[in-house]
Amino acid sequence: MRREELYLRDIVTAAEAIAEFVKDRTWSQFVNDDQFQSSIMHKLTIIGEAASKLPAEFCARYPGVEWGDIVGFRNIIVHEYFSVRWPVVWATATRDAPALRQRIEEILSREYPQH
Numbered sequence: 247m248r249r250e251e252l253y254l255r256d257i258v259t260a261a262e263a264i265a266e267f268v269k270d271r272t273w274s275q276f277v278n279d280d281q282f283q284s285s286i287m288h289k290l291t292i293i294g295e296a297a298s299k300l301p302a303e304f305c306a307r308y309p310g311v312e313w314g315d316i317v318g319f320r321n322i323i324v325h326e327y328f329s330v331r332w333p334v335v336w337a338t339a340t341r342d343a344p345a346l347r348q349r350i351e352e353i354l355s356r357e358y359p360q361h
Contacts, residue, residue, distance in 0.1 A: 250304050251358050254350050256296040260289040261347035264339050276336055283332070286339045287323055293346070294320020311349055 267285050268276075276282055297305075297316040305313040319338065323330060 248299070250300055251354065253296040253299050254354050254357075257293050257350045258347055258354070260292040260296070261343045261350070264289045264343045265347070268340050273333075273336055276339075277332055283335070286335060287330075290335070290338060290343070291320055291323050293343070294318075294323070308349075308353055311346070311353075316346070 264286060267282065267289070271282070276286070294317050297313050298320065300313065305311070
């Protein structure tokens with residue numbers, strides 16, 4: 247099994263990519279561009295998958311992170327893709343992913359201060 251640090255870094259990397267994708271882009275561009283949507287969805291899937299691999303005891307140390315919601319969102323994207331609500335995906339990409347990135351960076355600096 248990979249170390250928690252690697253999963254956390256996967257989350258940060260995916261959130262950084264999302265930030266780059268949405269920079270200077272609008273909701274209208276997002277909703278009318280399948281490639282843009284797919285790029286965001288892929289990175290959100292990575293975030294959810296990485297979160298799902300973190301041990302419960304690790305997640306319990308950081309109850310301020312909505313681990314269950316993150317994993318649940320990934321499950322909807324992957325298993326119930328037909329019910330994805332694009333405004334929710336856009337809000338997740340533009341509001342939630344940056345906040346999550348910041349929180350995970352804080353966790354990384356706390357858990358792995360030498361890196």
